[in-house]
Amino acid sequence: MATIETEQLTKFYGGERGIEDVTIAVEEGEVFGFLGPNGAGKTTTIRTLLDLLHPTAGSARIFGLDSRRDSVAIRARLGNLPGDFGFGKAASGREALALLARLRGLDDLDRGEELARRFRADLDRPLGQLSRGNRQKIGLILALFHRPELLILDEPTSGLDPLMQEEFLALVGEERERGCAVFISSHELDEIERVCDRVGIIRDGRVIAVERVAELLGKTQRRVTVAFAEPVDPAELRAIGGVSDLEATDGRVTFHVSGELDAVVKAIARHPIADLELAHPTLEEVFLTYYREERD
Amino acid sequence: MTALIAVQLHERRRSLLAWGLPLGLMSAFIVAIYPSVEDALATAIRDYPAALKEAFGIGELTNVEQYLEAEMLSLIVPLAAGYLAVRSIASGLSGAAESGRLDVLLSAPLSRNRLVASGFAATAIELAAVLVVSLLVTLIGGWLAGAGLSTGAALAGFANVWPLALLFAGLGIVVTGWSLRTNVVTGSVAGVLVAMYVADLIGRLDTSLDWVRYGSVFRYYGSAIEDGIDPLAFCGVVIVAVVLATFGALLFSRRDLSP
Numbered sequence: 403m404a405t406i407e408t409e410q411l412t413k414f415y416g417g418e419r420g421i422e423d424v425t426i427a428v429e430e431g432e433v434f435g436f437l438g439p440n441g442a443g444k445t446t447t448i449r450t451l452l453d454l455l456h457p458t459a460g461s462a463r464i465f466g467l468d469s470r471r472d473s474v475a476i477r478a479r480l481g482n483l484p485g486d487f488g489f490g491k492a493a494s495g496r497e498a499l500a501l502l503a504r505l506r507g508l509d510d511l512d513r514g515e516e517l518a519r520r521f522r523a524d525l526d527r528p529l530g531q532l533s534r535g536n537r538q539k540i541g542l543i544l545a546l547f548h549r550p551e552l553l554i555l556d557e558p559t560s561g562l563d564p565l566m567q568e569e570f571l572a573l574v575g576e577e578r579e580r581g582c583a584v585f586i587s588s589h590e591l592d593e594i595e596r597v598c599d600r601v602g603i604i605r606d607g608r609v610i611a612v613e614r615v616a617e618l619l620g621k622t623q624r625r626v627t628v629a630f631a632e633p634v635d636p637a638e639l640r641a642i643g644g645v646s647d648l649e650a651t652d653g654r655v656t657f658h659v660s661g662e663l664d665a666v667v668k669a670i671a672r673h674p675i676a677d678l679e680l681a682h683p684t685l686e687e688v689f690l691t692y693y694r695e696e697r698d
Numbered sequence: 699m700t701a702l703i704a705v706q707l708h709e710r711r712r713s714l715l716a717w718g719l720p721l722g723l724m725s726a727f728i729v730a731i732y733p734s735v736e737d738a739l740a741t742a743i744r745d746y747p748a749a750l751k752e753a754f755g756i757g758e759l760t761n762v763e764q765y766l767e768a769e770m771l772s773l774i775v776p777l778a779a780g781y782l783a784v785r786s787i788a789s790g791l792s793g794a795a796e797s798g799r800l801d802v803l804l805s806a807p808l809s810r811n812r813l814v815a816s817g818f819a820a821t822a823i824e825l826a827a828v829l830v831v832s833l834l835v836t837l838i839g840g841w842l843a844g845a846g847l848s849t850g851a852a853l854a855g856f857a858n859v860w861p862l863a864l865l866f867a868g869l870g871i872v873v874t875g876w877s878l879r880t881n882v883v884t885g886s887v888a889g890v891l892v893a894m895y896v897a898d899l900i901g902r903l904d905t906s907l908d909w910v911r912y913g914s915v916f917r918y919y920g921s922a923i924e925d926g927i928d929p930l931a932f933c934g935v936v937i938v939a940v941v942l943a944t945f946g947a948l949l950f951s952r953r954d955l956s957p
Contacts, residue, residue, distance in 0.1 A: 415956075454804060454955040478807035488798025492709060498802070504701035505806040544802060 403466050405430050405552050405583035406451065410460035413450050420446040421607045423460065428585055430551075433578050435598035435615070436587040437688075443607040444587035445485050448556050451585075452482060464552065478506065481548065485556035485587075487541030491530025495523060495540040499547060506548050514547035520573070521566060535561035542570065546577075553577060553584045559593055571597050591688060595619065603692060610692050622683040622691045623658040626666065630655065631674035642666055660691070699816045702808070706790055706820035713824055717782050718831030721775055725832060726839020728769045729847050732762040739765070749903050762840065763851045767923045771855045775832065776919065777891060779863035782828065783821055784887040787870035788880045790817035795878040795955060804955070814871055814947040821867045822860075829856045855923030861935035865915050866891055868942030875949020878956070 406428040413420035421443040428434040438444050449455040451462050453473035462469035464476045489498045499514045518525050523539035524532065532540070538561045545553060553574075559567045574584055574597050588594050594601055595615055602612045613621070623646075636650040639657060642665050648657035653676075659666050663680075670678070683691070743751065743759045759765055791814065794800040803813060833856040840847030866887055873883045894914040901911035911917040915938075918931040 415954075449955070452805065454801065456952075456954055474807045474809050477805060480805070482801075482805035484798060484801040484805075486798055487802070489802055490709075490794070490797045490799050497705075501701060501705050502802070502806055505803070505808050541802075545805070 404428060404463075405432075406434075406462070406464050406585060408447075408451070408460065408462040411447070411450060411457055411462050412459040413446050413455055414458045419607045420455075421450070421604075424604070424607075424609050425460075426602050426609060426612060428583050430583050431578055431581045432600065433574060433584040433586065433598045435594035435601040436585060436604060437589065437591065437594050437601050438587075438604035439589055442604045444589075444604060445556055446607075447604070448482075448485075448554055448585075448587060451554065452477070479550060480552040480554060481545035481550035482553075483538075483541045483545040483555045483558055485560075487538055489529050489540070489544075492528055494528055495525040495532075495543065498529070498540065498544060499525065502544055503547070508548055511547070513549065514543055517543045517546055520569060533561075535563060535566070538562055539566065546573070549580070549582075551582055553582055553586075555584065555586045557588060558586060559588075559590070567593070592682060595682070603688065618688070619683075620661060622688050623660045624663070624683055625656065625658055625681040627654065627656045627677075627679040627681075628670055628675060629653060629677035631676045634673050639666070639669055642669055699812050699819075702803075702813070702816035703820045703823070706817065707823060710786060710820070710824050713782065713786075713828055714831050717778065718828040719835060721770075721778055721828070722832035722835025723839075724774065725766060725770045725836035728766055729762055729836055729840040729845045730843035732765045732845050733843065762845045762847050763855070763923045766836070766847070766852070767855060767921055771859070771923055772921070773895070775856070776859050776862050776916070777895065779825060779829065779859050780866040780891045781884075781888055783825055783863040783867035784870035784884055784891075786821040786824055787817055787867045787874065788883040790820065791871070791874045791950070792878045792880045792883050796880060800955060810951040811947050814943065814950055818867060818871060818943045822864055825860055825863050825867075829859055832856060851923045854927050855921075858919065858922035858927050858932065861932050861939065862915055862919050864939040865935055865942065868939040868946065871943045871946030872949065873946075875946045875953060878953075 404427040406426070408424050408426050411424040412422050424443070424447055426434075436444050436447065446455065450457050451464065451469055453470055456470065465479060467476050469476065495518070499511060503509070503511055503514070515525075517523070518539075521539040521542065523543060524536060525540070525543075529537055529540060538558075542555075542558065545555065559570055562570060571593070574586070577584055586594065586598065598615050600612060600614050601618055603610050611618075630653045633653060634655065636648055636655055639645055639655060640648050642659075644659050644661040645666065646658050646660075648655065650656075739759050759768060791800070794803070800813075804810070833852060836856075837847065837849060837852060839845075840852075869890060870883055870887045873886050877883060895916055897910045898914040898916035901908045901914070901917070915935060918928075918935055920928055920931060922928070
């Protein structure tokens, strides 16, 4: 049984499309990335899963339970970080933590304290006095402190500094080891690539692909720039399958490559190299790959 | 649910100072000056048109209780308490939606009905506490001035405001079922509060328009400081408030909670 299972989940706001026919499954212990630009429908999907929005059509099951009828029982077992976390200005993180612990019937706040130390979060200052990043840390603590079986995180690293982003990614790995399923929405491909097992890509309210991360990256084009220490005939590289858009100027060769990199690396390695840069595809480049596939 | 009520009450503790104390001080001032203005008032009131006296519940103003009723309990205290009630409901629901708190609370195993019920209960307790503070300050003022204010009558007068204010809390929940915008909730319910007062006033001024008073809670409010609490009206208004809150909770549980 999948931890999250949606079947043609659809939400319209009046006549305006939110999401349409979203069908995905997230397995126990899986980290699933939900990737899409702003306005694509990531947050609508999450809010529908959490019963904050009621679906226009389709269904969602979490832990095998109906997301609408059994939403209270479901929420007892999950942790959620909303996209724009807030808890009012006056309450401190500790007060918010204590309230949520009571609502969950927990007395032990040790895990919350431990997470606060790990994220270097200030639990005692009113949330209104904290920066966005520090508020986000409190949101993460509130989502994680009760050791949920499912984590739903909407843009979790938003506002976090690079060190805390690393800490967060490590924590997600630990949660996966514990058997927790994690559903992360993001528009940062880099973040998704590092931590997720599979990724769903959503655009204009529709899921256009669900892939393993390795397959996703294998399909997308990466830009390679090589500065050779001596002149090289670019035709040698142009002849390799998957290489396109090649440009050569003054010993520097720039091209796109899709699929396996092995042949490219071996061809380059036959010559002395002064510099090498491999750029990850941007989100738009990922989308272009899938649009091209759809057209073909 | 008690945890949620306790937190809301803790956050609204300043209401006692911000609302209870000023209302109490104003009432205490009215009571305290009564002995010095008593004779002049009696003379002036005798010349007022009968309809005007009826409309504002002025009567003959022959004692301090009547004066407190005319100056505070017939208008200022119920309007202020009614506004406080809807403001509290709005901050607990639509305000929480705007601040993002609602999303966090509803990530916990808490049903929307329980969330609404806790907000209504916290508002009921907050209103009672504010009215108790106002009453105590008024009684202390009366005692210091030697105004001879009856404790029982004053208690009845202030207690009678509670169901009226609670009704606007219930109405606030109904509006929240349609709109999660705080200014829409407070603005529309405050408008209904004033409209009900004006309707009651018009019905009193012109007996041919007495029927308009039936739609106003002020018709059932009466003058408890003079006549004592009408248990039927008191309980009836509380029941209507609870019914409104229940209907509002139903609307709230069916609506989308959009960011």
